[in-house]
């Protein structure tokens with residue numbers, strides 16, 4: 001650890017680089033951690049002092065985000081992506097293999113402090129897994145030879161910059177393109193359109209287009225922009241939600257990697273329409289590898305007059321974009337939690353209304369849209385609303401980017417007009433033997449083969465873009481169990497129905513999955529799921545039981561074949577729990593053990 005005066009100086013410099021603004025707290029803590037590999041208590045105190053905020057606030061933020069560490073970590077911090085699709089590609093075996101080769105346990109830091117190995121939620125590389133992060137940078141296509149090499153690189157303390165480039169290669173895998181990905185877009189065209197035709201005309205095109213939010217909820221984008229434009233106040237903000245934490249989704253990664261200009265253009269267009277001068281991209285921590293390229297794109301756009309002061313020579317057109325990195329919290333994709341995080345707080349969803357369009361970032365009117373929504377808006381400004389609306393269905397205009405992963409020959413990005421059937425998608429991606437699909441991530445819908453003629457659109461199957469395929473060889477409950485763990489990990493803990501409900505649901509699913517469940521447990525899951533759907537504070541908890549409830553309906557046989565015949569069995573082994581008490585009291589006689597009848601006391605009917 002640095003001398004205290006050097007430490008204080010380092011932290012003051014970091015805080016100054018962020019303008020001494022407490023809204024930058026998360027970014028500051030990320031940078032402090034990059035410097036020290038973790039956040040020792042004295043660094044938190046120094047950050048608090050330099051920002052003039054309470055040490056408790058800084059500590060709360062540091063403890064909230066899973067990529068911020070208040071305990072020491074290894075110099076190399078390796079986190080395996082723990083999505084079900086990574087597991088289907090063998091990630092668990094590789095995780096064990098790596099730990100064995102490094103001579104350490106999973107979820108620990110090696111005694112020499114050189115390396116930590118653990119797991120994290122989906123890293124958004126499902127089309128090129130098994131994946132992991134090392135010091136926040138994505139590693140793709142892991143296999144044993146690659147891990148052998150990583151062991152050597154770690155043990156020889158080779159800096160990450162000297163690791164083979166191909167280990168970090170992230171390919172876009174665009175398999176099907178339509179109007180968004182397939183058509184050329186000239187940088188600045190949407191901004192010229194708004195300068196020529198005016199914001200009202202562009203809003204009219206947006207209304208005609210019928211564009212709906214592509215983050216999943218499907219709110220009409222024009223209505224959002226109109227509401228924000230009409231909200232009182234001169235200071236407004238544009239926020240691009242690039243948090244993309246839904247397991248199985250990676251289409252925003254591809255847009256940010258290959259179409260960043262289009263996304264920035266959509267944000268700048270929105271700024272002009274609603275009267276905002278500042279935009280933010282909230283980029284998920286797992287996409288750290290994109291940061292330098294995105295900053296370079298922003299710089300180039302400033303240099304050519306597409307961003308900054310007097311855009312395209314118009315002195316009244318000012319807009320700039322800042323990138324804010326997340327730090328491993330799925331709930332921060334929820335727009336009000338995202339705004340809290342942007343303000344430098346921990347990401348707990350706000351009570352709504354009021355909505356962000358009137359009370360958003362710093363309580364100012366704010367448009368929050370998904371990456372894909374901004375990209376589509378830029379195209380609509382150029383090509384017109386009617387052009388966009390000529391594709392899709394009555395209630396779902398245009399196209400949708402799907403992230404395909406799991407058991408298929410060609411995982412990757414597929415762009416379809418809304419209304420495409422699940423069956424058609426399965427044919428295109430080479431999923432020959434599909435048993436079921438998890439649509440829209442763990443919070444979405446589980447679809448069995450009986451439903452493959454359903455259509456992907458807001459009238460039928462709405463999705464933010466995740467499409468995970470399970471073939472006949474898979475146990476559907478493996479996926480369900482993985483999802484329940486995900487929600488326990490990602491619940492922000494603010495409200496009891498979610499904090500407790502997600503844990504109870506995981507325990508019940510685990511009980512059945514491990515062969516200890518009874519019919520009463522299935523009924524209990526249904527009851528618990530229904531309570532969570534209505535009692536949880538935000539969308540995370542409200543949708544967390546979906547995969548369990550769907551699979552109980554769609555795949556009853558998967559649950560039934562795991563059931564025991566007994567009417568009731570407790571969720572834990574009571575006799576085993578009493579072992580320590582028996583040991584302490586020196587008792588080993590039959591009376592110190594509970595009988596089968598004792599265990600049934602309190603059993604459900």
Ligand SMILES: Cc1cc2nc3c(=O)[nH]c(=O)nc-3n(C[C@H](O)[C@H](O)[C@H](O)COP(=O)(O)O)c2cc1C
Pocket residue numbers: 212213214215216217218219241242243244245246330331332333334335336368369370371373538539540
């Ligand atoms: C738990 C949770 C996570 C979410 N994650 C994302 C996300 O990663 N990206 C996203 O665009 N929207 C996400 N949303 C939806 C956002 O709250 C919001 O509806 C969206 O950003 C609005 O943009 P759109 O209208 O363009 O879809 C999430 C919602 C919830 C409840």
Ligand code: SF4
Pocket residue numbers: 331348349490491492493494495496498499536537538539540541542
């Ligand atoms: S539902 Fe879950 S994630 Fe949402 S506020 Fe409650 S505890 Fe937090």
